[in-house]
Amino acid sequence: MFEWIQDYSLLEYCSRQEHMNFGDRSRFFMHTVTVDTPSGMTALAQYFIAGSVLLDMDFNITVPVPAEQLQQQVAPHFGVVRQLERKGRIESVHMNQLKPGSVKLFHETETGILLIMKDLYRHNDSEHWYSGQKRRLVHYTVDPTELEPYEDAEVKKVQALLQQAYFGGEAVEFGIMPLGWPFDDSLRHSAALRFVAGFAPNLTLSVDEYSNEVILLNIAAKEPVHKLYLPSAQPQPPRRVNHYLYLNVGHGLVYVVNLLVQPVITKWESFADAKLYSLGENTDFADFEPGTAECLEGISLFFDEDTLQRMMDEVNQALKFG
Structure with a gap:
């Protein structure tokens, strides 16, 4: 060099x-x-x-x-x-x-x-x-x-x-x-x-x-x-609670997607109805609850292609199985 x-x-x-x-x-x-x-x-x-x-x-x-x-x-x-x-x-x-x-x-x-x-x-x-x-x-x-x-x-x-x-x-x-x-x-x-x-x-x-x-x-x-992120640092699989899907975006961020109004995603634009939340520093995704987390209003995020595809697949999978 x-x-x-x-x-x-x-x-x-x-x-x-x-x-x-x-x-x-x-x-x-x-x-x-x-x-x-x-x-x-x-x-x-x-x-x-x-x-x-x-x-x-x-x-x-x-x-x-x-x-x-x-x-x-x-x-x-x-x-x-x-x-x-x-x-x-x-x-x-x-x-x-x-x-x-x-x-x-x-x-x-x-x-x-x-x-x-x-x-x-x-x-x-x-x-x-x-x-x-x-x-x-x-x-x-x-x-x-x-x-x-x-x-x-x-x-x-x-x-x-x-x-x-x-x-x-x-x-x-x-x-x-x-x-x-x-x-x-x-x-x-x-x-x-x-x-x-x-x-x-x-x-x-x-x-x-x-x-x-x-x-x-x-x-x-x-x-x-x-x-260098170890496997344990990767976003965890989504959680479904009633008609809401909790998507682990990574970096302490969670999207809560309303599946009742969400159509199948074929091309990324945005979610029909979703809110972005921040996990507390000591809160695991498994313990996430929207009622106790901070809602990040007015925040727009840009995702890489791999993350976008992962989120689309997770939402479509949840819609497929009702």
């Missing part, structure tokens, strides 16, 4: 699945922020608007920590700027609809970030992000000590601002999707990879096993741990 790829991975054997954490589900508010007309283009602003300009797409930019530099340098370039407030605290800033004048400023301004962002997006065909089928990904952790750091003061300032924004408060995990990145040893000289490695506490590349293309740069505060 390449010298700049870590030669080990942390493994954790799990006898049960972790409960899915939906975070703070308390009420929040989105406040529209009035911003000034942009007076110029900075390196920080170029970093955030590069995707919208180079790929001609309306990116929705989210930054978890509102900062003065962000408000002054980046927000004025967007037509819609909103702040998410929860419990009296501003949690994040959301920006979209890049102003036409900012596109012109982007092309007219030369900063050290421009080369980096053009390396991140080596072509502008964003259709490459969609494979049309389930990808098989291999994950490689980057060793930043093997990459040449940036010495340019302007670039280092942007790296420091990004590190503070994403990891200065409550750390978040996020991803960046490159375009045109074959996974080979030449990536160690990539301007974009070196830039991200300079502010990311931990950086992992997700590579399509078949195309050998880097699909995602995973950025996190902690070193990734790959979980």
Whole structure:
């Protein structure tokens, strides 16, 4: 393997699945922020608007920590700027609809970030992000000590601002999707990879096993741990109670499906009448009761194809035998 790829991975054997954490589900508010007309283009602003300009797409930019530099340098370039407030605290800033004048400023301004962002997006065909089928990904952790750091003061300032924004408060995990990145040893000289490695506490590349293309740069505060689930961690078979079917989705989640109004499922859309519940941390599926569990209203889930097929088969089996 390449010298700049870590030669080990942390493994954790799990006898049960972790409960899915939906975070703070308390009420929040989105406040529209009035911003000034942009007076110029900075390196920080170029970093955030590069995707919208180079790929001609309306990116929705989210930054978890509102900062003065962000408000002054980046927000004025967007037509819609909103702040998410929860419990009296501003949690994040959301920006979209890049102003036409900012596109012109982007092309007219030369900063050290421009080369980096053009390396991140080596072509502008964003259709490459969609494979049309389930990808098989291999994950490689980057060793930043093997990459040449940036010495340019302007670039280092942007790296420091990004590190503070994403990891200065409550750390978040996020991803960046490159375009045109074959996974080979030449990536160690990539301007974009070196830039991200300079502010990311931990950086992992997700590579399509078949195309050998880097699909995602995973950025996190902690070193990734790959979980290996033992047979005991797999979802248990469904339970039927009268005309309700309890489906164990996994990760501490249970669907309660009303079989009286549920038709046979031939193609997945949704259940006719079902509610999603969360198991208590110390509650086994065998002891689940809707009356004592938390109902998760307003939550939508995305499932992989195998899980969808399993749920469809379990519901159809229950309908078949009445």
